[in-house]
Amino acid sequence: MEPNLEKNNTAVTEKPSIFGVITSPVVQFKRLREHPVIGLPLLIVIILIAAGSILRGLGMNYEELLNSSSLDGLTDDQIEMTKTIAKFGSIFGSIFGGIIALFIVPLIYWLCVKISGGVTTYKKMLSLGLFTALITNIGLVINGLVIYFTGAGSLYPVTSLASVIPAGDGVSVFLSAIDIFSIWSYILLALGLRYTGGISKKAGWISAIVLFVIMLLVSAVGGLLNSVAAGV
Numbered sequence: 496m497e498p499n500l501e502k503n504n505t506a507v508t509e510k511p512s513i514f515g516v517i518t519s520p521v522v523q524f525k526r527l528r529e530h531p532v533i534g535l536p537l538l539i540v541i542i543l544i545a546a547g548s549i550l551r552g553l554g555m556n557y558e559e560l561l562n563s564s565s566l567d568g569l570t571d572d573q574i575e576m577t578k579t580i581a582k583f584g585s586i587f588g589s590i591f592g593g594i595i596a597l598f599i600v601p602l603i604y605w606l607c608v609k610i611s612g613g614v615t616t617y618k619k620m621l622s623l624g625l626f627t628a629l630i631t632n633i634g635l636v637i638n639g640l641v642i643y644f645t646g647a648g649s650l651y652p653v654t655s656l657a658s659v660i661p662a663g664d665g666v667s668v669f670l671s672a673i674d675i676f677s678i679w680s681y682i683l684l685a686l687g688l689r690y691t692g693g694i695s696k697k698a699g700w701i702s703a704i705v706l707f708v709i710m711l712l713v714s715a716v717g718g719l720l721n722s723v724a725a726g727v
Contacts, residue, residue: 527690633676638652
């Protein structure tokens with residue numbers, strides 16, 4: 496009996512592995528509840544954010560993306576400067592925004608757990624957020640690699656519906672939110688809220704689905720505003 500107990504305790508207290516979330520998410524989320532980890536996962540995710548943002552930024556065709564009317568009357572040097580500013584603004588904006596989101600989104604997860612009657616801490620939800628962010632940012636890197644090496648220059652992820660369903664810019668913004676890696680991360684979030692947050696299976700899935708729907712609605716509103724702006 497004692498050897499079995501020792502073996503079980505060792506399994507429970509083993510530290511979670513961020514890459515283990517790809518192959519054994521439930522195991523990692525159970526470990527996160529006992530041993531939330533921040534340092535190494537944060538470093539890995541930031542590296543992915545930076546790599547994906549740089550690849551995507553360098554691979555974009557800014558001459559096509561910039562509104563041609565906004566370039567009228569500019570000299571060649573001014574046009575090149577405008578494209579350079581747009582390029583590096585896009586890269587740094589994406590990196591900065593991605594890192595800030597890593598610390599804000601866990602507050603939403605914490606709130607979901609509290610509303611569902613669970614007990615958790617911001618540290619645990621931050622750790623959970625970093626583990627799910629691994630998936631979305633692997634997607635960012637893959638999309639960045641495709642854009643960089645193919646020169647696709649698309650504003651929308653190649654792993655989303657926007658890349659396979661022809662549509663106007665407004666609808667494409669909405670379709671871009673329906674992405675393979677995004678859906679995968681929300682599935683992991685449902686599991687994480689259950690096993691790391693300690694809420695029920697039903698509450699975990701409801702929370703994840705509600706957050707996914709909110710994200711789609713925000714994308715739809717963004718697409719509508721883009722369409723209106725383009726038509727003005």
